[in-house]
Amino acid sequence: MREKDLLFDTILTRSFSKNQQKRLGYGAFIACLFFVSTLCTVFKHCLSPLPTMELQLSVDTGLRMLRVTETQKPQALSSTTPTSISKKQAISDGSKIEETVKCKKQSRTEVCELNGDVRVHGKSAMILAAITSAFSGNTTWQMRPYARKRDPGAMNRVREWTVKLDKNGERLENANFSRCVRNHSVPAMVFSLGGYSMNNFHAFTDIVVPLFTTARRFNGEVQFLVTNKNQAWINKFKEILRSLSNYDPINIDDEDETHCFTTVIIGLKIHPEYFHELTIDSSFSEYSMSDFRRFLRDAYSLRTAAVDPRRRRRPRMMILSRVGSRAFTNTDEIANAAGEIGFEVVVAEANTGLARFAETVNSCDVMLGVHGAGLTNMVFLPENAVVIQILPIGGFEWLAETDFGRPAKGMNLRYLEYKIRGEESSLVRQYGRDHEVVRNPKAFGKRGWMAFKATYLVQNVTVDINRFKPVLAKAFELLQTQSM
Numbered sequence: 001m002r003e004k005d006l007l008f009d010t011i012l013t014r015s016f017s018k019n020q021q022k023r024l025g026y027g028a029f030i031a032c033l034f035f036v037s038t039l040c041t042v043f044k045h046c047l048s049p050l051p052t053m054e055l056q057l058s059v060d061t062g063l064r065m066l067r068v069t070e071t072q073k074p075q076a077l078s079s080t081t082p083t084s085i086s087k088k089q090a091i092s093d094g095s096k097i098e099e100t101v102k103c104k105k106q107s108r109t110e111v112c113e114l115n116g117d118v119r120v121h122g123k124s125a126m127i128l129a130a131i132t133s134a135f136s137g138n139t140t141w142q143m144r145p146y147a148r149k150r151d152p153g154a155m156n157r158v159r160e161w162t163v164k165l166d167k168n169g170e171r172l173e174n175a176n177f178s179r180c181v182r183n184h185s186v187p188a189m190v191f192s193l194g195g196y197s198m199n200n201f202h203a204f205t206d207i208v209v210p211l212f213t214t215a216r217r218f219n220g221e222v223q224f225l226v227t228n229k230n231q232a233w234i235n236k237f238k239e240i241l242r243s244l245s246n247y248d249p250i251n252i253d254d255e256d257e258t259h260c261f262t263t264v265i266i267g268l269k270i271h272p273e274y275f276h277e278l279t280i281d282s283s284f285s286e287y288s289m290s291d292f293r294r295f296l297r298d299a300y301s302l303r304t305a306a307v308d309p310r311r312r313r314r315p316r317m318m319i320l321s322r323v324g325s326r327a328f329t330n331t332d333e334i335a336n337a338a339g340e341i342g343f344e345v346v347v348a349e350a351n352t353g354l355a356r357f358a359e360t361v362n363s364c365d366v367m368l369g370v371h372g373a374g375l376t377n378m379v380f381l382p383e384n385a386v387v388i389q390i391l392p393i394g395g396f397e398w399l400a401e402t403d404f405g406r407p408a409k410g411m412n413l414r415y416l417e418y419k420i421r422g423e424e425s426s427l428v429r430q431y432g433r434d435h436e437v438v439r440n441p442k443a444f445g446k447r448g449w450m451a452f453k454a455t456y457l458v459q460n461v462t463v464d465i466n467r468f469k470p471v472l473a474k475a476f477e478l479l480q481t482q483s484m
């Protein structure tokens with residue numbers, strides 16, 4: 001077993017002594033400190049050794065606004081968690097309980113798999129699993145099945161479920177569980193479409209990617225139980241849901257009838273690193289980001305797997321346009337410059353159906369856009385395509401790298417960045433060249449995230465074509481070569 005698995009695997013099997021467990025625990029702690037100190041070098045105002053603040057990109061597609069939220073310190077493991085059961089149980093009766101309950105607790109998510117006689121009652125948000133063997137430890141805990149655990153802004157919008165291990169025949173006494181009204185022959189997965197699900201970036205990084213890594217192994221033979229009913233989301237991502245499950249998802253919150261399964265998974269698997277977005281880490285999953293992107297191409301019948309340097313046509317560049325905030329004010333000028341360099345230009349806004357938009361993206365070799373959730377559509381680009389992210393003024397470096405820069409590289413895309421200068425921002429016209437907002441965003445940023453959000457997320461961008469041309473030329477040049 002790899003160490004990484006062990007660090008975050010809270011079902012501690014009997015094969016590990018207490019000391020070994022302790023060492024692993026320290027390792028995780030030191031890793032966290034290291035990570036936090038890395039963060040603190042980014043956010044200079046970080047005073048304590050724990051991340052007191054955490055930039056949270058949550059571009060609401062409806063509002064088209066980036067939201068920055070403050071989040072609390074990572075919480076200590078609560079005593080009502082499955083961890084406490086598992087640990088105790090591992091010592092007394094490890095093998096038997098593991099057959100029934102397997103829980104993983106990580107910084108981003110909690111996932112439990114229940115096996116045996118498992119009953120789900122939607123209206124009361126309860127899941128009951130019959131335990132045949134005697135065991136000590138807590139038999140009841142709560143879970144919110146959404147993969148952004150430390151972010152209260154997201155988690156407050158996720159329904160809480162109660163999981164009960166029933167060793168006293170409660171399933172027979174409690175009328176909600178006494179009768180299986182719907183028997184299912186396939187495993188179930190419970191996950192939330194609440195949280196930040198309506199933002200395209202979060203939809204992918206918090207739900208779609210983890211859903212893929214959790215559900216793919218069932219080869220379609222899995223029943224999705226959706227909590228926080230969200231028909232708009234189900235409509236938007238219907239191709240993905242259909243490709244992962246042969247059954248229509250059930251809006252479980254509405255169900256007053258008890259659904260019975262032999263396996264129920266609550267929560268979605270995601271890599272343990274909190275700030276790794278849009279990625280699949282091979283240390284926790286048998287799948288890779290390439291598998292995910294191949295899956296997307298199948299789900300949406302996308303034709304182009306990789307850019308072809310020997311193409312007979314001009315390379316295509318998509319200019320992602322936004323309206324409202326972080327809009328280009330000189331899209332035509334950018335398009336003309338790109339045309340002169342040799343690109344065929346497509347200007348598109350991500351407001352058509354996802355299937356159609358995915359097709360358009362997949363037909364392009366370059367995607368150009370200002371930092372924002374629309375860039376998430378890079379997942380549909382062919383391998384070796386180029387992503388150009390435009391960074392507004394205000395200190396977007398860390399967000400840009402975390403949300404799109406590193407993910408792009410992880411998807412076998414070439415990545416270029418263009419940081420605008422004060423003169424290219426609408427904030428100059430608004431505040432004047434000498435205002436602190438323009439002159440010293442770092443200092444202004446110390447006023448907190450609400451101020452940051454209200455100021456820097458609502459600027460428009462007028463790209464200085466002469467300054468930007470070399471970036472376009474670089475993208476063009478990259479496309480003439482086979483790969484990185």
Ligand SMILES: *[C@@H]1O[C@H](CO)[C@@H](O)[C@H](O)[C@H]1NC(C)=O
Pocket residue numbers: 079080137138139140141142
């Ligand atoms: C078990 O969980 C319940 C409900 O979450 C909690 O009230 C109780 O204190 C826990 N008991 C122990 C021993 O942890």
Ligand SMILES: *[C@@H]1O[C@H](CO)[C@@H](O)[C@H](O)[C@H]1NC(C)=O
Pocket residue numbers: 123124174175176256
């Ligand atoms: C049974 O379900 C109803 C909602 O349908 C809920 O109000 C009630 O508390 C549940 N009963 C128990 C014992 O959990």
Ligand SMILES: *[C@@H]1O[C@H](CO)[C@@H](O)[C@H](O)[C@H]1NC(C)=O
Pocket residue numbers: 180181182183260
């Ligand atoms: C579901 O399965 C259980 C156990 O096999 C059985 O007792 C029950 O009648 C079944 N319910 C339905 C609605 O078929």
Ligand SMILES: *[C@@H]1O[C@H](CO)[C@@H](O)[C@H](O)[C@H]1NC(C)=O
Pocket residue numbers: 322323324325326327426458459460
């Ligand atoms: C940015 O441009 C949009 C039009 O695309 C406009 O509605 C908005 O008011 C502009 N915002 C600023 C801050 O200039």
